[in-house]
Structure formats: structure tokens, C-alpha cells
């Protein structure tokens with residue numbers, strides 16, 4: 001080979017390599033835009049003259065000068081970057097991508113980015129890579145430092161992603177497949193990279209990235225056409241692939257409103273916006289029960305749904321289309337907030353029922369500060385937003401949400417209060433767990449019976465095994481047959497009496513073929529709880545009544561069927577169960593998840609009774625919260641009605657010798 005040929009060959013290879021992610025002028029963008037949109041006159045004229053390069057430049061100039069479109073998420077005159085975001089940005093420069101809080105430190109995706117790298121086969125890790133969580137921090141880093149390197153790298157990664165994650169058509173169901181590894185190659189990748197929830201996430205966040213990087217030299221006219229074409233493809237994809245139901249659908253709809261509102265220059269923009277608004281207006285009626293509960297019965301997704309609805313409103317407010325949401329929409333959100341404040345503990349955290357995450361006080365309180373701006377007349381929201389300095393605390397203490405099946409038995413809104421939240425609702429959806437009848441109990445600043453939580457979502461066999469452990473009925477504060485998961489999760493509220501010296505909740509779940517679980521909860525003298533569990537039916541097997549406390553020392557005494565906590569501080573509990581004669585008190589494996597893939601060991605027990613005949617198995621549990629459990633009073637309890645009575649119940653308890661009859665008629 002002559003030197004010249006060698007040189008040409010090398011040049012060719014070099015050009016080819018450097019062109020892999022090169023930006024092209026995507027002229028199709030001009031057919032996607034409404035060139036009659038005010039401000040695009042010059043773009044239209046140049047395009048019509050066949051001068052597309054100049055038209056692209058004019059389009060870029062238009063966007064740089066654009067002021068009429070606003071976003072509620074970003075104040076371009078006051079950009080701040082947190083230490084954490086700066087790290088995500090800098091790590092991102094090295095292709096160490098912040099994908100998921102549960103997988104830290106972040107993984108490196110290679111010099112030549114491997115968008116299919118999947119070090120742990122947890123679906124979330126693969127899905128969320130495609131949310132590009134480090135892009136917006138890179139944008140902030142660019143704005144704060146003025147360093148072009150962030151913009152250059154962002155544009156390169158953006159193009160790299162487009163090149164390596166092409167969209168090929170696929171059925172709706174395939175995106176939602178939870179079992180991993182059945183399809184390989186690009187088809188497999190598409191269901192991660194182009195799952196509608198991820199697509200909608202990019203649709204939302206890219207509005208911020210667009211604003212942040214727009215002034216940079218790397219944001220060339222060619223890049224603009226690539227960006228807009230890609231963005232358009234995202235919106236079209238959602239439009240044809242909205243999730244069927246649940247929170248995913250809400251997220252997608254809200255983000256379509258973002259797309260339509262932020263890029264009104266697209267021909268389809270009004271339709272995108274309308275589609276999102278229509279879905280939210282419809283789903284606010286479908287997904288939210290009359291009592292204000294979101295139908296997944298997961299306090300965290302309930303909160304997420306409130307925030308989705310609010311986000312759409314804020315976008316509407318800054319761009320002047322609030323009137324597209326009816327009053328009913330506003331009322332429903334307000335109901336949802338009232339629901340939420342009632343099921344939360346005095347430190348603003350929510351019970352971790354279902355897949356709920358444990359929040360942090362500061363973060364959770366910020367919600368009220370945001371909500372009070374949208375609902376300035378609501379005094380309760382104001383109260384929580386201002387640490388009680390403004391507004392009014394709710395007039396009610398205990399509160400029941402009968403349709404959703406959430407019941408709070410509360411003696412105070414303050415830190416030193418006693419608050420039990422019981423979950424006993426209808427059949428629910430994906431994020432819900434088979435935990436009917438379970439509860440959490442807060443006393444004097446501490447959650448004494450936190451839920452096991454979720455730990456992980458979905459992935460391969462190993463990940464699903466972990467997920468399924470935390471979902472089990474038996475790791476909740478409720479009753480099982482042979483430790484199996486509930487076959488039916490459809491509780492019926494038989495009685496709810498939220499005030500007086502003895503407050504009462506009676507809830508019944510069909511639980512298993514041949515075994516109904518009736519749980520009666522009495523909140524006595526605003527001080528202690530008596531729970532009566534009755535397992536009724538002709539099923540035979542091991543009836544187990546499970547309790548799990550928070551981490552720390554707990555003395556378990558099988559002779560007296562008593563648990564006495566010895567936690568540090570002044571929030572403790574004495575729990576004593578009055579059982580059939582043959583019952584044993586057995587310790588079980590106990591964990592609670594405090595965050596994604598984080599768990600702590602804790603005491604878990606079951607009061608187990610062999611059920612050999614048709615007679616009901618019945619337990620009375622007294623749960624006595626106290627500062628020092630070693631000084632707790634003597635507890636006694638017995639049934640007054642000798643057999644299960646479909647129409648009522650009567651028990652007698654003695655606490656420190658003081659007799660109390662607890663009864664009701666149905």
C-alpha cells in the first residue's frame with residue numbers, strides 16, 4: 001500500500017469513527033413544526049427558499065430569544081447547584097452515571113458508553129439509566145461555572161444515546177414485562193430505553209436541559225434539529241403507548257402537558273397538551289376514591305399522585321392555562337392532601353405500607369410548603385407548612401377513610417402523641433401488598449411497629465426473591481393461615497367509631513378459602529390499644545398472628561406471651577397476647593427496609609395456633625405504649641362471649657387492675 005492510500009484509508013476510518021455521534025441537520029424538523037407559529041416567520045421563509053442550514057440557525061436564534069414560555073421547575077436567573085448535583089455532574093463527565101440511590105457508588109458505563117450495561121439484574125437499575133438523572137445537574141454545573149466542557153459532553157452523550165438506543169416498534173405489554181432476560185439484543189434494550197415511563201421522564205427533564213444548555217456553543221443549529229426531532233419522537237411514542245392505568249399513566253400524562261406547553265411550536269403540541277390534561281382530568285376521578293385515597297393504597301404513590309397533579313397545575317399556571325382544569329380537579333387534590341396528612345405521623349413521615357418509601361422529615365414537610373401555595377385557603381395545610389405558626393391544626397384526631405380502608409386512631413397531632421394507622425382496604429394494584437389488617441404505631445416520637453417496607457421492586461429471580469420476602473403477608477402485623485400470603489385482599493369495614501373513651505374499628509377480610517379474619521381494634525382512654533383477632537371458618541392449619549417491632553432490644557417471653565421492648569429513649573411498648581391454650585409464641589425472621597436495598601434486622605414473632613376443627617381461633621392482644629416498658633402495668637384479658645359471634649363481640653380487659661369492658665354490636 002502506498003503512503004497516500006494508507007493516509008486516505010486512515011482518514012476514512014478517523015472520519016467514520018468521529019462521525020458515529022456527529023450531529024446532522026435534521027431537515028424533517030421543519031415538517032414537525034408549525035412554521036406559522038408567531039416568531040417563526042424567518043425560519044419559514046428560509047426553509048421555503050431551501051436554505052435549511054440558515055433556517056436552523058434562525059430557529060436557534062428564535063429559541064435563544066424566546067421569553068413567552070415558562071417552566072415552574074427552573075429559575076434561570078437564580079441557578080444553584082447542590083454538592084450532590086455537582087458530584088453527579090462531574091461523575092457524569094467520566095461516564096459514572098448516577099442511576100439509582102439504591103446502587104451506590106454509581107457504576108461506570110465505559111469510555112464508549114454501554115447503555116445496556118446491567119451489573120445487577122434489577123429492572124429499576126436498567127430502566128432508570130435512561131432517565132439521564134445526571135444531565136440536568138450537568139446543565140446546572142455548566143451555568144454555574146460557565147465551563148463549556150459540561151455542554152460539550154452533554155451534547156455528545158445525548159447524541160450517543162440516540163445512536164445506540166434506536167426505537168423499534170414493540171407491543172405495549174412488552175415494555176411492562178417484569179421478568180428479565182427473555183428477549184435479547186435491541187428488542188430487549190427497547191423495552192428498557194423506551195418504556196413509556198422512562199420516555200416521559202426524559203420528556204419532562206429535557207425541558208430543563210434545553211433551557212440550561214441553550215446558550216452554549218455546543219448547542220449548534222444542527223444539534224437543535226437533532227434535539228427537537230428526538231423530542232418529538234418521544235412525545236409521539238407516549239401518545240401511542242400510554243400505560244393502561246396507575247401512577248405511570250399519571251406521570252406520562254403530566255409530562256405530555258409539559259411537552260405541549262414547553263414546545264408550543266410543534267404542530268402536535270396543542271394535541272399533546274390536551275391529551276395530558278384529558279387523562280389527568282379523567283384519572284383524578286378513576287384513581288382517587290371519594291375519600292381522597294389513591295387506589296394503589298401505597299402512601300408514597302399517593303403522595304406522588306398529589307405531586308403529579310400539582311406539577312401539571314404549576315405548568316398551567318406559569319403558562320396561563322389553569323382554566324383547562326375544572327374545580328373538581330382542585331377539590332380532589334385537596335382531598336388527597338387531607339387524606340395524606342391524616343395517615344402521617346407527627347414527624348411528617350408516612351407509614352411504609354405496600355411499596356411506600358420512608359421519607360425524611362424535612363423533605364416531607366417541603367410538600368406542605370409547596371401545597372400551601374396552590375391551596376392558600378386551606379388552614380390545615382398552612383399549619384403543617386409553618387410548623388404550627390400559621391393556620392390551624394385539623395379539628396379531628398382519629399379519622400377513617402372507609403373506601404380506601406385507611407384508619408388512624410390518634411390522640412394528638414404533636415410529637416409526643418400516640419398514633420396507630422391501620423390498612424384494611426379493597427383489592428388494589430401493583431404497588432399494593434397483601435397486608436390487610438396491618439398497622440403501624442407511633443408513640444412519643446418513635447414508630448414502634450414500622451412496616452417491613454419494600455426493599456426492591458422487580459428484576460431477575462434473585463431480586464424478585466428479595467422483593468417477595470418483604471411483600472409477604474407474614475411479615476406484617478396481621479394474621480395468616482400456614483404463613484401463606486392472603487388469597488383475597490378485600491377488607492370490609494364493619495364498624496368505625498372514631499371518638500369517645502373507647503374508639504372502635506372492626507374490619508373483616510375473606511383472607512383464605514375457608515378462613516375469614518375479623519380484626520377489632522379498640523383505642524382505650526386515648527392510651528392503649530386492644531386488638532381482637534378472630535379466624536373463622538372450616539379451614540384447618542396453622543393460624544399465625546404476627547407482630548414486628550422496630551429494631552432494638554425486645555424481650556420475648558413465651559410463658560406469658562409477652563413482648564417488652566427496651567429501646568433507648570422514652571418510647572417503648574409492652575405487648576401481651578391472650579391466646580388459645582395450645583398456642584406457641586415463635587420468633588421469626590424480621591427485617592424492615594429503611595430505603596431501597598437497605599434493611600435492618602428486628603424482632604418478629606408469631607402467636608401460632610393449630611386449627612383442627614371448625615371453631616374460630618381467637619386472640620386478644622393488648623398493646624400498651626409507655627416510656628418504660630419494665631414499669632408497665634399488669635395486663636389481663638378474656639372473652640365474654642364464649643364463641644365467635646357474627647353480630648358482635650365482648651371482651652374484658654384489666655390494665656393495672658382497672659377493669660374495662662369492650663364490646664360492640666354489629
Ligand code: MG
Pocket residue numbers: 352353354433435451452453454470471476
Ligand atoms: Mg409492607
